[in-house]
Amino acid sequence: MRFALAVILGRLVRFAGKFIGRSTTLPGRIALRLDHAFLKKMKFDGKVIAVTGSNGKTTTQNLVAHILRENGYTVINNTEGSNLAAGVATTLLEHCTLGGRVRSDFVVLEVDERFTPIVFSQIPLDVFLVNNLLRDQVVRNGNPDIILAKISEAVPHARRLVLNADDPISQQLGDGRSDNVTFGMARTSRSTDTCLHLTHDAKVCPRCFGKMEYDFFHYNHIGSFHCPTCGYHTPTPDYLSDQVDFETGDFTINGLPAHVNYPTPFHFMNTTAAVAVCCTAGLPLEKAIAAAGTFEVSRERYDEFNVDGRKAILMLTKQNPVSLDQNIAYVLTKENPKTVALYVNNVIYTDDKDISWLYDVAFERLVGQVDWVVCSGSRAYDLAVRLELAGFDRDHMIIEDDNSKLREAMKRSEGTIWVLAASAFGDEDGILEVLR
């Protein structure tokens, strides 16, 4: 009775919220308050798949849902921003019967790392993907070991675990289990012998603390590793992508031809992960690969426009060094002349003035590769200090912490403007409005 009431009230709030454009988690919060065992009472006709990890959760979750739908299955999935317990509850209450039955073939959930134990101690979990574990938004996540410990509490609830063979940190979650599924990527033309990034969370072996060696890196500490001291190494993955072509987006998974529409190292890996998950859930490899090839990456965090006759591209990034590193890598593949405009505010959620995370971003890679850098947002001067430390000279740096003067200040710069802005979910600061 209490449960049905929670569903009805939650749906009413959800219905009302659609008109006033309010939160995607409030209905779930209300339901969880009315019935503390709300999640536990859910019954699933199909399988539950969860995606967690530091980077790529949303894309990979959408990819998994896309592959399954393309293959004719009914799928319920949550959206970015509703990946905490209340968000999951919101998604489920929208689709369940009053008795709590969810009738879809699959439920695909993106869940914040820290919330995986809470959610999956209550609802059954068939396939659990952990994409990767890297340094993340520090205020929320501390460091990768803390997150590893959190996720490990959820692992016993998962029937099957899908892990990244090229990540020495998250792969430890499979310790003591025998049927783990792994995915990985062979060396590509963009793999490097040394780590190009400052965020490298596995310089030492996470098992024995000896110095870790790498045959190559894909990005940050993700790559082919081995520890000379204890022998810990990248296993032969069950799903291996290879023959990666960054021009065409073509590659292979276990020798079968595959394709992505957004050819970055990160996305090839996400696609391999999603295919591994779908196959673990029962799909044939050929069918999973074919469906993955038609997936379009969401452009919610990307926009193209004009600023005073110049082409400008907005790329929103989280306050997370790895995602900014990814965007920098992308900008580096684009032609000159170009200006990189960075936009950084106080810490999202807490308003702390900390910018330590900027020192974990390899801005050094941009030195000599861009014509101008612009430092903007409320932490513009802190950005400038960071960039000077990276090696930029002040003559090619524009510092403007007043948004109303930003467009004028940018006129001194040249070429395509790449706006790399740190935000929580979207363009909350209206950077597009400022520049347009």
Added chain:
Amino acid sequence: MKELKILHLYSDLLDLYGDYTNVTAVRRAAAQLGYESAVTEVQLGEPIDPAGYDFIYIGHGKARNLAAAAPHFRQYADAITAAVENGTVFLVTGNARFLFGGSFQTPDGEETGIGLFPYHGTETGKVFTGDVVSRPVFDESVRCYGFVNRTSHLTGENPYPLFKVLRGPGDGETPNGTEGTLYRNFFGTWQMGPVLVRNPALLREVLHRITGEDCSGLDLSLQERALEITLAEFGDLQ
């Protein structure tokens, strides 16, 4: 060319939140004074000989990594204690401070430091963060800004504080008025990441103690402006 010898201890093992920039900041500022810096990195398992170094840095690390460092570090307790007592300049940030104190909790048990300071370490496993505004004891006319992000804190006595805290946490979980350690030329603080980059006064003091030179003329104007803007956001906190 004058030379500066810097030892960055456990640079691979204890490496979080841009801590490495404290070494970079010293190098850059020293270069302005005409010094060339040679940085030696010593890792777990390698011998530590603090003699001959002008500046020794140890940064914050993951809790399990710090636990792995402790037994190794203790093997060199006498030489390290002698270096501190003789006035070698140290900067130790975050939980690496535990290596210089008494016992401290780890995720899997307990470890001990070299016992130079009477404090102990408590591990909570919970992420604790916050802005810190403070005045350094060597010059109470200036304010510093820092950020704390940790799962552990100090307990027990800390008789030689480095900062008088105006806002934010001290060495414990609750504000207790002081933070950090300044003993001879040993600087210790929970303020993590680029603490020397963000605080020109602290950088000048550290570099002055390393070189004996007058550091007031260093051009740290961009850092000063950035700090001024940050501190302004806290109002006239005194």
